[in-house]
Amino acid sequence: MRQGIELLFFAYRDFTAEPDAILAEYGFGRAHHRVVHFVGRHPQMTVGELLGILRITKQSLNRVLGQLVRQGFVVQHQGAQDRRQRLLELTDKGRELERRLSAPQRARVADAFRAAGGAAVDGFRKVLLGIIADEDDRRRFAWRPPPRRE
C-alpha cells in the first residue's frame, strides 16, 4: 500500500524532470506545460474548462496563459454561440513546443508500456482511474474517441 504511494511519487518526479529542462530554455515552468498539453489535446476549449481541469484560480492561469498568448504559442478567438468565451488553440509554434515537451514523456511511457506488456498497461489504467476522485474527470478516459477531422 505505502509502496504504491511511493511509486507514484517517484514516477511523477521522473516523469516531469525532462520536460522541465526543456521548459527552462523558454523561461517557462511546469504550469506552461500543463496549459500547452491540455489546449493541444482539446482545441477550442474555453478558459473556464481549462480552469476546471487544472483546479487553479483564473489569476494563476492568466499569468501563464497570458505569456503563452503574447509569445504566440496559443491563440484565442471569440466563441461562436457565446461570444464571451475565448476559445483556446495552439499555434504552429505552440504545437511544436507541445511536441518537444511531450516527446520525452511519450518515450518514457512507451518504454514502460513495452517493458511491462499489454496486460500490465490495462492494470495501470484501471488503478490510476480508481485513484482519480472526480467522476467527470474519470469519464475523460472512458474510451478513446477516434480523432475527428473537420
Add this chain to the structure above:
Amino acid sequence: MRQGIELLFFAYRDFTAEPDAILAEYGFGRAHHRVVHFVGRHPQMTVGELLGILRITKQSLNRVLGQLVRQGFVVQHQGAQDRRQRLLELTDKGRELERRLSAPQRARVADAFRAAGGAAVDGFRKVLLGIIADEDDRRRFAWRPPPRRE
C-alpha cells in the same frame, strides 16, 4: 500513450489534494509531507540520503526540515560510525502527523487496488517502475514477484 500521460496528471492531482488540506491546518505544505513520509519509511536516514531521494537542494530541504525539527515532528541525532551525519527520525508527534496525512492516500489507493483487482495492481506496479528513471530508486521496490511464466 498521451492518455497514460494524462492519467498520471489527474491521479497525482487528486492523490495530493486531501493531504494538502490537512497540511494547511499546520501551516505546512507538500514539501513537509514528503519529508515526513520518507523519514517515517526510513528511520535513521541521513540528510544526504533524503536529499538524494527528493532531488532538491539542501537549502530547500533545510527550510522545511528545520521547521519540522523545531516544532518537534522530527528529531536528529549524531551518527554512530560517522558523527558528521544527522540521523533523522519521527517523534510520536511526527508519526501521528504522518498517519493523518497518509490516511486519505492509503484509503484512496486501497479502494483503487480493490476495485481494480490483483492483476491490475501488478500491472500498475510494473508500469510505474518502468517510468522511474533511476536504477537505485527502482531497487527500493524489490518485491516478491508472483509465479509467472514468460
Add this chain to the structure above:
DNA sequence: CAGATAAGTCAACATGGCTGACATAAAAAG
C-alpha cells in the same frame, strides 16, 4: 432592463524551488 456569467486585471502575499557564498565539524588522505 436586471442580474448572472465568462473572462481579464491589479495588488499583495506565501510556498518552495533555485544559485552563490560561506561556516563548522569530522572523516579521510597524504
Add this chain to the structure above:
DNA sequence: CTTTTTATGTCAGCCATGTTGACTTATCTG
C-alpha cells in the same frame, strides 16, 4: 600531523506559481 574532502547548516536573494480579494468589461439570460 597536516591537508583535503565530506556532511551539514546557514544567510541572502531571485523566481515560478499558487492563493485571496476587489473590480471591470462584455455578453448572455430571464
